[in-house]
Amino acid sequence: DAGVIQSPRHEVTEMGQEVTLRCKPISGHNSLFWYRQTMMRGLELLIYFNNNVPIDDSGMPEDRFSAKMPNASFSTLKIQPSEPRDSAVYFCASSLSDPGADTQYFGPGTRLTVL
Amino acid sequence: KNEVEQSPQNLTAQEGEFITINCSYSVGISALHWLQQHPGGGIVSLFMLSSGKKKHGRLIATINIQEKHSSLHITASHPRDSAVYICAYKRASGGGADGLTFGKGTHLIIQP
Numbered sequence: 001d002a003g004v005i006q007s008p009r010h011e012v013t014e015m016g017q018e019v020t021l022r023c024k025p026i027s028g029h030n031s032l033f034w035y036r037q038t039m040m041r042g043l044e045l046l047i048y049f050n051n052n053v054p055i056d057d058s059g060m061p062e063d064r065f066s067a068k069m070p071n072a073s074f075s076t077l078k079i080q081p082s083e084p085r086d087s088a089v090y091f092c093a094s095s096l097s098d099p100g101a102d103t104q105y106f107g108p109g110t111r112l113t114v115l
Numbered sequence: 116k117n118e119v120e121q122s123p124q125n126l127t128a129q130e131g132e133f134i135t136i137n138c139s140y141s142v143g144i145s146a147l148h149w150l151q152q153h154p155g156g157g158i159v160s161l162f163m164l165s166s167g168k169k170k171h172g173r174l175i176a177t178i179n180i181q182e183k184h185s186s187l188h189i190t191a192s193h194p195r196d197s198a199v200y201i202c203a204y205k206r207a208s209g210g211g212a213d214g215l216t217f218g219k220g221t222h223l224i225i226q227p
Contacts, residue, residue: 042217042219043201043203043215044217045214048214059214089156091158102205103148103160104215106150106158106159108156108157
């Protein structure tokens, strides 16, 4: 099993540019989560999907952030326009949604730097 | 105020020592997770528990639902255990999948 795949692993961009982060969950998992990690705030949930439907996006910072899951094997997190305060590591995780069997498996993360 | 409090924030110990990391939370939960983040940044799920105790190798996790408290223990600690250990909970929403709320983590260093 390849695990959760994220791309790119590193992204450096300039303020104002659009950034798209990508995630492929583990095959068969029906829940997908986007998290952000910063030194100041630690790990935070941004949004999660169940069966490709967004369930809770209350953690999305503002309208500059959007996430989609067009099918069970792919999700994107887009930031437009990007700002220096968006610099962080963005993790994608997936799990089964069965209670008691919903261990989350994390991808390697995308380290985003906005200059 | 963070809903998940971990202690200690930093811990340095000698190889072989018994390690305890504590986690307290303030809301009703359906499950508590212990995660390990290596210096390279990767995150691995160690345990998910909703009651009692779980053991995997040298790692033991316990939870007391009534006291809203969980502990992670490492026996015979080794330098390769050096990592950040993060406690996280899933809300008692009654549903299946749900996002996690995280503690700030405990930075553990085991010296040879």
